[in-house]
Amino acid sequence: MNALLRHRNTPKLGTIAVLVLIAWLLPYTVGSYAIHVVDIAIVFALLAIGMGLAMGIAGQINLAQIAFFGVSAYATAILTTHNGLGFWPAAALALVASALIGLLVGIPALRMQSHYLGIVTLGLALGFINWTTNAKIAGGAEGISAIPVPPMFGVDLSSEYLYYYLEVVVFALALAFGLFVVRTGLGRRLMAMRDDPLAAGAVGAEIPLLRMTAFMLSSVFGGLAGVLYAGLIRYIAPETFNISNMFLLLAMVVIGGRQSLVGCVVGAVGLTLIREQLVDYPTYAQLGFGVVVVLMVVFAPTGLAGVPARLKALLDRRLGRTAERSVMRPFEPYEAGASREGGKAADGESRPLLEIKDIAKQFRGLKALKDVSLTVGYGEIRGIVGPNGSGKTTLFNVISGFYRPSGGRVLMDGQVVSGSRPYRLSRHGLARTFQNLRLFGELTVRDNLLVALDRSRTYAIWKYVLWPVGVWRQERRLHRRADDLLRRFGLTEFATAAPGSLPYGIQRRIEIARAMAGEPRLLLLDEPAAGLNGEEVRQLAEIVRSIRDSGVTVVLIEHNMGLVMSLCERVTVLANGSVIAEGTPAEVVADHAVIEAYLGDSAMAEMPLPNPTEVSS
Numbered sequence: 001m002n003a004l005l006r007h008r009n010t011p012k013l014g015t016i017a018v019l020v021l022i023a024w025l026l027p028y029t030v031g032s033y034a035i036h037v038v039d040i041a042i043v044f045a046l047l048a049i050g051m052g053l054a055m056g057i058a059g060q061i062n063l064a065q066i067a068f069f070g071v072s073a074y075a076t077a078i079l080t081t082h083n084g085l086g087f088w089p090a091a092a093l094a095l096v097a098s099a100l101i102g103l104l105v106g107i108p109a110l111r112m113q114s115h116y117l118g119i120v121t122l123g124l125a126l127g128f129i130n131w132t133t134n135a136k137i138a139g140g141a142e143g144i145s146a147i148p149v150p151p152m153f154g155v156d157l158s159s160e161y162l163y164y165y166l167e168v169v170v171f172a173l174a175l176a177f178g179l180f181v182v183r184t185g186l187g188r189r190l191m192a193m194r195d196d197p198l199a200a201g202a203v204g205a206e207i208p209l210l211r212m213t214a215f216m217l218s219s220v221f222g223g224l225a226g227v228l229y230a231g232l233i234r235y236i237a238p239e240t241f242n243i244s245n246m247f248l249l250l251a252m253v254v255i256g257g258r259q260s261l262v263g264c265v266v267g268a269v270g271l272t273l274i275r276e277q278l279v280d281y282p283t284y285a286q287l288g289f290g291v292v293v294v295l296m297v298v299f300a301p302t303g304l305a306g307v308p309a310r311l312k313a314l315l316d317r318r319l320g321r322t323a324e325r326s327v328m329r330p331f332e333p334y335e336a337g338a339s340r341e342g343g344k345a346a347d348g349e350s351r352p353l354l355e356i357k358d359i360a361k362q363f364r365g366l367k368a369l370k371d372v373s374l375t376v377g378y379g380e381i382r383g384i385v386g387p388n389g390s391g392k393t394t395l396f397n398v399i400s401g402f403y404r405p406s407g408g409r410v411l412m413d414g415q416v417v418s419g420s421r422p423y424r425l426s427r428h429g430l431a432r433t434f435q436n437l438r439l440f441g442e443l444t445v446r447d448n449l450l451v452a453l454d455r456s457r458t459y460a461i462w463k464y465v466l467w468p469v470g471v472w473r474q475e476r477r478l479h480r481r482a483d484d485l486l487r488r489f490g491l492t493e494f495a496t497a498a499p500g501s502l503p504y505g506i507q508r509r510i511e512i513a514r515a516m517a518g519e520p521r522l523l524l525l526d527e528p529a530a531g532l533n534g535e536e537v538r539q540l541a542e543i544v545r546s547i548r549d550s551g552v553t554v555v556l557i558e559h560n561m562g563l564v565m566s567l568c569e570r571v572t573v574l575a576n577g578s579v580i581a582e583g584t585p586a587e588v589v590a591d592h593a594v595i596e597a598y599l600g601d602s603a604m605a606e607m608p609l610p611n612p613t614e615v616s617s
């Protein structure tokens with residue numbers, strides 16, 4: 001069965017039918033005040049979903065949600081009462097306005113993250129509140145009244161009972177859309193960005209655009225809530241969009257579980273109902289919510305939505321259940337053949353794939369790289385060795401766009417690529433792994449691979465609105481390819497596991513599989529054998545050879561000299577940021593400068609020339 005169809009969180013049809021029935025019958029069972037509270041709860045639920053998308057899914061702290069809500073509510077009010085527009089055209093323009101404001105608020109996220117972003121978004125929300133209180137067009141402290149009842153084919157939406165049904169339909173569609181986003185490519189990329197923006201960029205995720213997208217999504221949900229609120233209450237005033245409501249919203253998302261949209265809805269509905277019960281004690285209610293939020297952050301950071309998984313993990317630990325196998329299946333070699341003979345490019349030219357020309361990198365006073373030059377031909381396996389701190393990882397970081405060089409150029413396939421962002425380099429055919437593993441910790445192993453397999457551009461998210469079938473088909477293709485990749489790398493058994501729960505050797509292999517998912521031409525492996533046992537190193541050598549035989553050029557940094565000697569045709573030696581030797585493994589280990597550089601370095605000082613068969617398959 002397709003993995004997509006057996007998604008662990010896909011709601012059952014029966015559950016949906018029961019929920020629809022409850023939603024349908026609810027107005028028949030409650031009084032007019034209760035239905036008013038439910039109508040308000042739905043508005044908050046929409047706001048909470050938007051906030052969950054930005055904060056929980058994309059990891060972007062957004063304290064401006066109340067402003068997105070306000071912008072569309074005010075835009076609807078102003079356009080209908082001042083400009084005489086009908087309710088629905090005004091609502092459509094209000095949605096556009098809040099999406100644009102969302103993009104605007106997202107701009108600071110390009111430069112700053114975490115609490116700085118929180119402060120800036122909060123500042124923008126305060127600015128908006130200030131505007132509503134002072135601007136004449138916004139009605140000042142008195143607000144705007146007499147917003148018209150939304151027309152709906154003769155249905156009287158001034159009745160809160162009938163308005164409830166409109167809200168339920170809009171809410172259901174919005175939640176379904178949110179879940180669709182979260183469970184497909186865009187959501188995965190947003191989550192990958194949340195877990196590790198550097199690694200996400202390295203597998204092709206356009207981080208700046210994704211950050212803007214997160215704020216835009218959040219603002220559209222805020223905008224929907226604003227329109228519904230304006231149509232429901234038909235009067236708006238600054239007190240609805242104040243900081244205490246922003247805090248309440250934050251509490252809903254944190255308590256419900258910011259990484260789960262359903263959790264956000266539960267938090268929003270639950271806290272709206274509780275707030276109504278405590279309406280006579282607003283100060284105590286605020287204080288109570290504050291205490292609960294602090295307790296949740298400390299003891300249950302994943303909120304109510306995360307409680308079942310935590311309980312299950314606890315139970316499994318208590319019962320000593322370890323469901324996962326800890327041994328990988330064998331790697332299935334790639335088909336050989338695409339390998340370029342004689343260091344030639346695809347067009348037959350004999351230029352190298354990678355040219356590094358006089359690269360320098362300075363960190364304040366420290367010259368980590370000094371005029372490093374080297375070339376790597378097509379189909380080569382190049383080793384980069386050197387004592388600790390000699391600049392190897394810095395060189396990789398420059399090649400892969402993580403660092404801008406202080407001088408010199410990097411060319412790939414004859415094209416200057418130095419200074420390009422990691423996601424552009426990924427699309428140009430570069431992939432890498434990291435010395436300290438950088439897997440997306442909150443995603444499953446399959447999702448880690450899916451993020452890298454998905455090469456669609458961020459601008460293609462228009463399909464989510466206009467052509468969701470296309471998104472769905474693409475998902476099916478990606479899941480099939482992920483299954484193939486999992487099988488090739490012997491990882492099928494671990495597909496649904498969290499990478500952090502797996503042994504180190506398996507995590508290293510997942511990282512190589514993820515790098516290969518992007519079908520690179522050049523693969524940079526940063527200490528791929530670190531932490532592996534002897535058998536795993538032997539398997540690694542087999543994998544790297546097969547990758548090269550499939551036509552991918554490999555450059556690896558390694559301290560395991562046995563592996564370097566057996567695998568690499570040529571080795572470049574760095575010391576103190578400079579290339580001190582280059583040649584075949586036998587040549588470099590006999591080089592005087594190399595021996596001197598390594599004196600005192602235990603990895604190589606006593607290095608006998610290893611027998612290549614030690615690590616070969």
Ligand SMILES: Nc1ncnc2c1ncn2[C@@H]1O[C@H](COP(=O)(O)OP(=O)(O)OP(=O)(O)O)[C@@H](O)[C@H]1O
Pocket residue numbers: 363366368386387388389390391392393394395435
């Ligand atoms: N972001 C940074 N800021 C300041 N200094 C840095 C930064 N990154 C690396 N360095 C310094 O640059 C030098 C080279 O570091 P690098 O990590 O490239 O060495 P390496 O050869 O990869 O070492 P190892 O084998 O231990 O991984 C070191 O002195 C290191 O402290």
